[in-house]
């Protein structure tokens with residue numbers, strides 16, 4: 001009896017709903033591009049254009065972070081959120097701009113509202129660790 005009930009209750013992980021490793025990679029690529037176009041935060045990201053190796057390494061960390069945080073098999077070995085953003089003095093408007101980019105890219109790729117809501121919950125939970133870290 002217990003098994004069908006458990007199957008019934010089990011949900012597909014957020015990682016799978018994001019499209020696994022390749023879905024996460026595509027999102028990260030496009031979100032970083034969106035940050036580079038977003039007038040509120042582009043100054044923070046445009047310098048990475050001049051340093052493709054660093055850009056690639058940062059994207060790699062972002063992929064691992066989102067994959068591990070959404071239930072994927074990857075592990076994240078990068079810095080904590082306060083460490084990664086320390087000294088940047090990120091304000092509310094910048095945090096909102098980054099969040100908007102994440103949600104608009106997801107929307108443009110047709111991710112269901114439930115998936116976007118789950119990602120928003122994670123991003124929101126990290127707000128205090130990222131802002132004015």
Ligand code: HEM
Pocket residue numbers: 041044045057058061062065078079080084085088090094095096098099123126130
């Ligand atoms: C909205 C939620 C956010 C999440 C989940 C997030 C997550 C991350 C992660 C996982 C890294 C890589 C850490 C590492 O390389 O060790 C990173 C790096 C970075 N983040 Fe964020 N971030 C967020 C918001 C922001 C905002 C609002 C800004 C600035 C406006 C920002 C600017 C940066 C920059 C410039 C780096 C590169 C740091 C470096 O290369 O030293 N982030 N972020």
